[in-house]
Amino acid sequence: MSGAALAVTGSVHVSQARQLAARAAREAGMPAARVERVALATSELATNLVKYATGGLLLVVPHEGVLDVLATDRGPGMAHVTDSMRDGFSTTGTLGIGLGGIRRNADEFDIYSRYGEGTTVLARWFGEGSDREPRIPGVAAARYAAPGEMECGDSWVVARAGGVTTVALSDGLGHGPGAAAASAAATEHVRASPASSLTALVAAMDADMTAHRGATVALAQFREHDPTVLFCGVGNSTVRLIAGDGGHETLVSTPGIVGRRQRSGRRASPVARPWDARSWLIMHSDGISQRWNAAEHLDAFEHDPATVAGWLLGAHGRHRDDACAVVVSGGERM
Template structure:
């Protein structure tokens, strides 16, 4: 079983070339946290430089999102913009295609340097690029479920009051998204406590997990929580929750909402009642906190169903984030 957790994404606007240097400095701190050697840290710095330079020169509202996953010894970099988009992805990936005179040779170099790479672009909406750098080669694990998440602090906050985690084992996975009440350190403490409780026994039923979280959060400000169990073999997801963390199951032909009950874990919740929902083969499962709009068209996701969960999560966060609250999007995808 793989337990996957991560820090919230630090969002760095790429308004001018000096912003790229700031992003490199933050990436250096994450490199140290992951124990990268000089070669690995250098690769990450080049990736940040290339992606950041692209955003400064070519994009509207470009920003880099950086996050660390200590358990995987991995740093994730997301390059996000709101246009103009790339009309010919195959051409831009070729060697010799200049993306702005930065030290690399464009996105082809980015793909070679990264341990993991994916991108999605539409005209004129914009582009999302996901790259990951590992401290060491990752063992091949043939899980049937892929996962990814994006978590962002509310505007003006230095810490995110949301938290997330996954446990993936073959054809089954469990997930949690917790949204601490309010903002700032107290909200973050409640969300982290919820995730820590989940990770103590990630194979427990969602309802049992929620009950344990409710008891553990009584000494905190409380949190909205959703817990999910996904079974790729059976094609089902089972969910339970309290508060305004909601779910969607989206495919090219269907869009189904998964709602949670009223309440706040740690304060007052109803008796947990699990809901089982079909999970079509090509559908993604999305859990989101209330920093994401509750009503939005699934068309933005259906265009990216073939992309990795991190790209799908970033796409939802880019287009549906409210801005005044912490925002988290967690995505599960079946391997087809």
């Protein structure tokens, strides 16, 4: 999936953020009036990051006929989110200005904030003719290219066919165009054949000689009317499964990489775990620290998957490497 991320630290980044979002809206086929709404809301989000936030990122994420714009930061966070939504409300150290206007301009809006930790705001627009009914499972992602690189070496895809949904995260070795090509080669197999078994998809990635570098991958598969998720991974991606009762488990990948460099005969075998409407699956590359505690942030999983992905990237991204977070929800809020 494509998208763009911008570190927002000065006023010059406000116009850049506006341009990124407006271009994505036009490429999604949105009419001029809607493009202007996207641009206006994005300008306000970026302005708030400049004025009030530390470590601010502005993310533009098009996917499945939807355009998400995320503003995420590392603090100071909001003490009173409800008050901050009122027009004209502003207190030093909060993202108060314009949030009500952003919510009115967006088709969907979400906000997650913890005082002393940071804030993530989601504004979403639907393209013409897109399906506004939530997909089951719901999938969203956020990614960031290493500083100085034009392309992100991490990629993700969600593809569906015949009642099967397959979600994949790929982290190409290194940075830049070579890493991006390796990730694209890996995710293309999922896009082309989402109903194939995870074992077959990994084998196809292993045999693919089109990319000059390998990649680490994490794949999850869901089948209609089947209360399980299948997971298979190769490499060092972090993958956590969170149950509706708050219990959580780390799913372990097979060591190695896929692609030109083989894994010395080690076979990646899928594992099955229970899945229901309150389950969550988090997959992220090593550009995001794994030192986050699901038990301490269960309130995050009352929000949209895109908000959770943005929070992970903003609050726990290393910001010196390619990074990508993919978040899958079972469908209902906890």
